[in-house]
Amino acid sequence: RKEVEQDPGPFNVPEGATVAFNCTYSNSASQSFFWYRQDCRKEPKLLMSVYSSGNEDGRFTAQLNRASQYISLLIRDSKLSDSATYLCVVNEVGGNKLVFGAGTILRVKS
């Protein structure tokens, strides 16, 4: 079983739609969680950290469910510019290795 699993998609949505991605992780000792965004042929960039209480950044909301070992990302009012691959990233407690999921492809169309 992979350490971090994501639905690869692609998710094809119209502009203005709300879309949600889930990610599951296998190591219950995992401590820190992130969503990174990767545009085509570009390097990954941090989108947001995921906190236990859930957190929001504009149109983006991240949630963590430790009991079920999953993380979610909700994007409201999708824009064309949101089209990218969204990578779920997990870090073990006390560790420095960040493990990436395979990514979920989002395509927002007009």
Add this chain to the structure above:
Amino acid sequence: DTGVSQNPRHKITKRGQNVTFRCDPISEHNRLYWYRQTLGQGPEFLTYFQNEAQLEKSRLLSDRFSAERPKGSFSTLEIQRTEQGDSAMYLCASRGFGTVNNSPLHFGNGTRLTVT
């Protein structure tokens, strides 16, 4: 540009040849990572340095791969006797002091390796 710099951007080599990639992290960052990414996959962890010490290395990294960070600044990744399966994007990332929560990874543009 004060971001993470990687050279070369592209490398085409014949099977069996050795290749070396260089990464210059953000200057104040003491932690440096190498990842490998293939099409349709997320970045796969290869190795991690804190200053000049290589503290973690993936089990997936064969003996043909070696990485160094001699003075705790730039790093090199060498692949000996390249194989076609080594074809991938090699990404370097760095981060500064503190926890991963307050010091996120910053990636370079990567080196795309093609082994023919």
